[in-house]
Amino acid sequence: MKTMKMGRRALIAATVATLGLGTPAFADGHQILDDIHFLIPGGAGGGWDGTARGTGEALTESGLIGSASFENMSGGGGGTAIGYLIENAESLEGTLMVNSTPIVIRSLTGVFPHNFRDLTLVSGTIGDYAAIVVGKDSPINTMEEFLAVYDADPSGTPIGGGSVPGGMDHLVAAMVMEASGRDALGVNYIPYDAGGTAMAALLSGEIAALSTGFSEAVDLSNAGEVKIIGVTSSDRVDAAPEAMTMMEQGIDTTFVNWRGFFGAPGLSDEKVAAYQSAIEAMYETPEWETVRARNGWVNIHNSGDDFRVFLEEQETVIGELMTKLGFL
Amino acid sequence: MLEGILIGLQTALSLQNLLLVVAGCLIGTFIGMLPGLGPMSIIAIMIPVAISMGDPSAALILLAGVYYGAIFGGSTSSILLNAPGVAGTVASSFDGYPMAQQGKAGKALTIAAIASFAGGTIGAILLMIFAPMLSSVALLFHSAEYFALMIVGLSAIAAFAGRGQVTKALLMTVLGLIMATVGEGALFNLPRFTMGIMDLQSGFGFITLAMAMFALPEAVFLVLKPKNLGDDGGEIKDLRITRAEARAIAPVIGRQSIQGFFIGVLPGAGATIASFLGYAVERNLAPKHEQDEFGKGSIKGLAAPETANNAACTGSFVPLLTLGIPGSGTTAILLGALIALNVTPGPRLMIDEPQIFWAVIMSMFIGNLVLLILNLPLIPYIAKLLAIPRNYLIPFIMFFTLMGAYIGQNNATELLLLVGFGICGLALKFASYPLPPLLIGFILGGMMEDNFSRSMQLYGGMSFIWERPMTLGLLIIAVSLVFLPGLRALLARSKGV
Numbered sequence: 086m087k088t089m090k091m092g093r094r095a096l097i098a099a100t101v102a103t104l105g106l107g108t109p110a111f112a113d114g115h116q117i118l119d120d121i122h123f124l125i126p127g128g129a130g131g132g133w134d135g136t137a138r139g140t141g142e143a144l145t146e147s148g149l150i151g152s153a154s155f156e157n158m159s160g161g162g163g164g165t166a167i168g169y170l171i172e173n174a175e176s177l178e179g180t181l182m183v184n185s186t187p188i189v190i191r192s193l194t195g196v197f198p199h200n201f202r203d204l205t206l207v208s209g210t211i212g213d214y215a216a217i218v219v220g221k222d223s224p225i226n227t228m229e230e231f232l233a234v235y236d237a238d239p240s241g242t243p244i245g246g247g248s249v250p251g252g253m254d255h256l257v258a259a260m261v262m263e264a265s266g267r268d269a270l271g272v273n274y275i276p277y278d279a280g281g282t283a284m285a286a287l288l289s290g291e292i293a294a295l296s297t298g299f300s301e302a303v304d305l306s307n308a309g310e311v312k313i314i315g316v317t318s319s320d321r322v323d324a325a326p327e328a329m330t331m332m333e334q335g336i337d338t339t340f341v342n343w344r345g346f347f348g349a350p351g352l353s354d355e356k357v358a359a360y361q362s363a364i365e366a367m368y369e370t371p372e373w374e375t376v377r378a379r380n381g382w383v384n385i386h387n388s389g390d391d392f393r394v395f396l397e398e399q400e401t402v403i404g405e406l407m408t409k410l411g412f413l
Numbered sequence: 414m415l416e417g418i419l420i421g422l423q424t425a426l427s428l429q430n431l432l433l434v435v436a437g438c439l440i441g442t443f444i445g446m447l448p449g450l451g452p453m454s455i456i457a458i459m460i461p462v463a464i465s466m467g468d469p470s471a472a473l474i475l476l477a478g479v480y481y482g483a484i485f486g487g488s489t490s491s492i493l494l495n496a497p498g499v500a501g502t503v504a505s506s507f508d509g510y511p512m513a514q515q516g517k518a519g520k521a522l523t524i525a526a527i528a529s530f531a532g533g534t535i536g537a538i539l540l541m542i543f544a545p546m547l548s549s550v551a552l553l554f555h556s557a558e559y560f561a562l563m564i565v566g567l568s569a570i571a572a573f574a575g576r577g578q579v580t581k582a583l584l585m586t587v588l589g590l591i592m593a594t595v596g597e598g599a600l601f602n603l604p605r606f607t608m609g610i611m612d613l614q615s616g617f618g619f620i621t622l623a624m625a626m627f628a629l630p631e632a633v634f635l636v637l638k639p640k641n642l643g644d645d646g647g648e649i650k651d652l653r654i655t656r657a658e659a660r661a662i663a664p665v666i667g668r669q670s671i672q673g674f675f676i677g678v679l680p681g682a683g684a685t686i687a688s689f690l691g692y693a694v695e696r697n698l699a700p701k702h703e704q705d706e707f708g709k710g711s712i713k714g715l716a717a718p719e720t721a722n723n724a725a726c727t728g729s730f731v732p733l734l735t736l737g738i739p740g741s742g743t744t745a746i747l748l749g750a751l752i753a754l755n756v757t758p759g760p761r762l763m764i765d766e767p768q769i770f771w772a773v774i775m776s777m778f779i780g781n782l783v784l785l786i787l788n789l790p791l792i793p794y795i796a797k798l799l800a801i802p803r804n805y806l807i808p809f810i811m812f813f814t815l816m817g818a819y820i821g822q823n824n825a826t827e828l829l830l831l832v833g834f835g836i837c838g839l840a841l842k843f844a845s846y847p848l849p850p851l852l853i854g855f856i857l858g859g860m861m862e863d864n865f866s867r868s869m870q871l872y873g874g875m876s877f878i879w880e881r882p883m884t885l886g887l888l889i890i891a892v893s894l895v896f897l898p899g900l901r902a903l904l905a906r907s908k909g910v
Contacts, residue, residue: 134457135749138461158824159615160611160612160614160615160824161611161612161614161615162597162614162615164611164614165611165612165614165824168611194603196597196603196604196614198611240873243870243871249597249598249600249601250600250601273870273871275867275870275871276600276867277867278600278863279739279742279745281680281732281738281739281740281744281745281748282680282681282740284736284738285551285552285680285681285732285736285738285740286555286556288552288736288738289552289553289554289555290552290555291555291556291871304737304752304757305737305759307757307759308736308737308757308758308759308760308761308762309759309760309761310736310737310738310759310760379752379753380753
């Protein structure tokens with residue numbers, strides 16, 4: 086959800102956004118599509134932006150598509166772009182919009198008048214697990230130790246995050262506490278407007294722990310700033326093999342913040358199939374591996390109906406949790 | 414350290430890297446002049462180019478050139494057209510634009526260039542010497558202190574509360590604070606005051622408001638002016654600063670380089686706060702007769718924010734390089750670029766990859782110097798913009814502001830808002846309400862509220878105000894900045910009786 090806060094800042098122009106990747110690849114044997122126009126619902130530099138540009142880069146450089154162009158359309162925390170895609174569906178056959186977990190969360194809260202069912206589901210492509218981290222000087226090393234500190238003084242053990250209350254980072258913290266047998270409502274969640282300020286608050290001791298994205302946590306853990314005390318994956322992740330999962334610490338919960346691509350409503354079946362096969366073929370290319378590794382993403386590929394099932398499942402789980410927390 | 418400097422210099426001074434820094438400065442300056450394309454967007458645009466070079470030092474050197482160029486470019490449109498494209502240059506328009514109106518555009522741009530250079534260079538020296546020690550300073554402030562710091566910044570409105578204007582200035586500040594509450598704040602998951610309009614969900618755009626309140630009314634007012642600005646003679650191209658003027662701004666630049674740098678070090682503050690604080694502090698330090706000039710074309714009032722915002726930009730590299738924490742949108746994007754180049758900023762950077770650390774520092778010195786050398790000869794030509802006859806200049810400014818508001822969001826609603834607010838701004842200007850306090854309130858309001866409510870939640874009430882000595886101290890400073898001038902005047906009067 087960090088991406089959503091870019092709206093107020095100066096953002097990139099669509100007219101120049103195509104500058105980045107202008108190299109049209111030669112149409113060799115395996116090119117599937119001539120071009121894809123990526124619609125990014127947030128500003129330059131955010132998570133959505135990186136996903137769309139990274140995917141476009143891998144697709145063009147591997148020759149799967151001829152060229153990729155990008156358009157940043159921020160506003161309404163992504164709602165403006167969704168509305169645009171629906172209103173102008175007929176003329177946006179060649180457009181793919183990137184989105185992620187917030188489309189589910191914000192449709193549930195009613196912030197968005199639409200939900201994912203109003204769009205054509207193309208493919209979920211990558212994911213990022215969540216993690217709970219503490220500062221490097223903290224005496225806490227495991228979730229068990231953290232819970233002991235928390236039990237002694239729940240409101241004096243604030244957990245921070247880079248999303249609004251009821252947003253993704255809060256939900257992850259609440260899910261973890263709930264799964265460990267604590268009251269999810271008791272979590273003193275402190276919201277920050279960006280991951281950077283939240284991290285500064287953790288290191289300055291303003292908050293006791295931070296709920297954040299796993300790839301962000303790995304970067305800071307590599308820099309020696311934080312300790313990851315729990316990851317929401319089912320098995321340990323290669324990028325940080327020493328970081329324990331929640332599951333192995335007896336906290337029965339997993340969570341993944343997926344990112345994926347959507348088309349305008351009523352997209353023709355053959356177009357959808359073409360997008361899906363381009364994305365599917367992308368996973369096998371070394372170009373994608375470079376982009377993926379550089380960003381620390383995890384491949385989580387859900388195409389078409391699998392994507393729908395996955396999203397519906399997420400909607401149920403997140404919906405229940407948000408009802409419990411009083412956000413619905 | 415000397416060895417490091419030499420390694421850094423050796424890297425930075427290669428022919429390729431020098432060409433890169435020159436190209437970066439030029440690209441940054443020209444794109445930075447367009448409102449709506451601040452340093453953050455320009456760097457985001459340049460990142461694929463930088464990454465494709467593969468060499469982290471070369472990439473950083475190019476980006477440093479672009480960064481400094483963009484900051485200077487932003488000041489140019491603030492000074493010449495009253496069209497600040499990023500929040501950090503709003504304070505530069507307070508005195509820079511009046512100077513340009515008085516036919517001193519060349520001088521104003523020169524002061525901006527020199528102040529930026531000094532702020533950036535002194536900042537880089539401080540960064541070079543103290544960076545490792547400063548990581549703890551970066552973590553000194555909690556939300557409570559940030560809230561108090563923003564209150565101090567808000568006291569910059571005092572400059573617009575002249576005789577008979579106190580109520581008007583306060584009213585405009587409150588209006589700005591109210592406007593900042595529209596939309597979905599960072600801390601609430603419900604939209605406020607959006608009336609169900611999706612486009613208001615992320616609040617009013619800063620650029621839209623800045624253009625509507627500053628640039629548009631000014632463009633309309635140009636119609637009422639008796640003649641073209643260039644008709645007064647060739648003075649607008651004049652770069653010269655007199656010795657007396659140099660003596661007056663030297664201490665301002667010295668103080669603001671240091672103050673701005675330290676504010677930049679704080680991850681939750683940054684260039685905007687530094688420029689407002691610099692403006693407020695220098696106004697209070699100036700002798701009485703000079704205080705009245707602030708907001709009307711004071712050279713100190715221009716030098717202070719220009720120095721402070723550049724020093725702060727440099728300062729914001731401290732948390733990035735020593736802790737791996739981005740303190741601003743721009744450094745967040747730079748962090749992404751560094752990671753893509755397989756460089757992990759953090760406490761180990763200086764030990765593991767000293768050549769990168771030193772290349773960054775050296776690129777700052779070279780970026781600032783190249784920018785100064787490139788821009789001084791260009792200033793007369795840039796300033797000549799104002800000599801364009803009004804029948805061409807006014808439509809140009811109109812187009813410029815509309816474009817700025819549109820490319821910020823790619824959203825046509827912004828244009829409607831711009832025109833609507835522009836009419837309001839014009840009406841307020843006719844009624845001689847000062848508009849800068851509105852923008853100051855709007856910019857600081859959102860951050861103030863976030864930090865305030867965070868502190869409330871952490872302390873379970875308002876107790877943070879007296880439980881945290883630094884918060885209390887900053888709030889006392891803010892109150893005295895607002896009330897001291899009044900008290901002083903009262904004292905003077907009672908002595909006179």
